[in-house]
Amino acid sequence: MQDRLQKILARAGVASRRAAERLIEAGRVRVNGKVISELGARADAHLDRVELDGKRIVAESPVYVLMHKPRAVMSTLDDPEGRPTVAEILQDLPLRLYPVGRLDYQTSGALLLTNDGDFTARMLHPRHHVPKTYLVKVQGDMSADDVAKWRDGVKLEDGITLPTEVIVTRREAGHTWFELILREGRNQQIRRMGEETGFPVIRLTRTAFAAI
Numbered sequence: 001m002q003d004r005l006q007k008i009l010a011r012a013g014v015a016s017r018r019a020a021e022r023l024i025e026a027g028r029v030r031v032n033g034k035v036i037s038e039l040g041a042r043a044d045a046h047l048d049r050v051e052l053d054g055k056r057i058v059a060e061s062p063v064y065v066l067m068h069k070p071r072a073v074m075s076t077l078d079d080p081e082g083r084p085t086v087a088e089i090l091q092d093l094p095l096r097l098y099p100v101g102r103l104d105y106q107t108s109g110a111l112l113l114t115n116d117g118d119f120t121a122r123m124l125h126p127r128h129h130v131p132k133t134y135l136v137k138v139q140g141d142m143s144a145d146d147v148a149k150w151r152d153g154v155k156l157e158d159g160i161t162l163p164t165e166v167i168v169t170r171r172e173a174g175h176t177w178f179e180l181i182l183r184e185g186r187n188q189q190i191r192r193m194g195e196e197t198g199f200p201v202i203r204l205t206r207t208a209f210a211a212i
Contacts, residue, residue, distance in 0.1 A: 002042040005029060008050055012057045013098060013115030020117070028053050062116040065090070065097055066212055069111040075102045086111065100124065100209070104188055109134070109206030123210060129162075129183035133208035135169075136190060138199035142168065142176040146197065150180070154193045158186060161193060175202065 003011075009020035009029070027035050030051040031043045043050055045059035069075055069086060076099065077087040086099065090113070097113040100120050114120060123130050147168060153160040165181040176199070180190065194201040 002044050004039075005031070005036060005041050005043055005050070006039065007118070008043060008045045008059070009052065009057060010117035010121075011045070011062065011115075012060055013096065013117055014052060014057060016117045016121035018121065023052060030054075060095065060115055062119065063095060063097065063114060064116070064119070065093075065113045066209075067111050067113065069103050069108055071106050071108045074105055075099050075111055086113070101185060103206060104191070104204070107204045107206065109204075110209045110212070111206075112209050112212070124185070126184065130210045131208075132182050132185070132206060132210075134180045134182070134190060135177065135203075135205045135207050136180050136194075136201060137175055137177050137203040138194050138201055139175060140199045141171060141174060142178070142199060146199065147178070149197055150193060154196050156186070156189075156192050156196060161186070161189065179207075 005024055006017045006020040009015060009023065010017040014020060015023060021039055023029055024039060025037055027037045029036050031041070032049050045057070050057045067086065067089070072084065073089070074083050074085040076085055079085050083105070090097065095115060097115055098120065100112040100114060100123050103109065103111055112123070122128060147166050150166045151164055153163055162184050166178055168176060168178045170177045182189065190204055191201045
């Protein structure tokens with residue numbers, strides 16, 4: 001069955017569909033030896049030879065893996081500083097998977113990986129507001145007003161955060177634990193919210209991604 005080239009590339013995990021379109025327009029894709037630069041071009045991933053930069057693209061069935069990323073492990077596939085990565089944990093898998101977004105080095109918890117570029121693009125696009133749930137431990141005793149500030153939005157350098165759901169789960173010895181549901185994905189957002197409101201984050205674990 002024929003599909004658009006950008007869909008074939010995205011399904012193979014090469015890139016998101018939009019990124020695949022740019023690869024096609026740049027003349028980096030060939031079908032049966034012929035350079036294709038038109039976005040409407042179609043091919044059969046099983047019958048035609050589709051190449052990117054001279055390397056054949058092999059049709060793969062979409063694969064989705066949910067793993068628990070430990071603390072002190074990078075969520076990327078490689079690290080220039082030589083720190084441990086999730087690729088090392090998954091090295092025995094027979095195919096190459098790519099993380100759907102990232103988790104900070106010191107954050108543990110749910111991390112999705114896949115070879116489905118379209119799925120990744122949908123999960124990460126800001127307009128979809130995909131929920132991500134975290135268990136957070138902060139230093140300090142949060143009052144009802146403090147919790148309301150987190151719920152309503154915290155002013156950061158890159159703007160006010162979207163409203164969140166915050167449920168305090170327990171308090172102990174000058175610390176507060178709570179569940180937090182985010183629908184956006186700024187860099188180190190929760191840790192920055194903690195610093196801005198005077199409640200430094202001590203521990204952070206993502207317990208669910210898109211309700212998974």
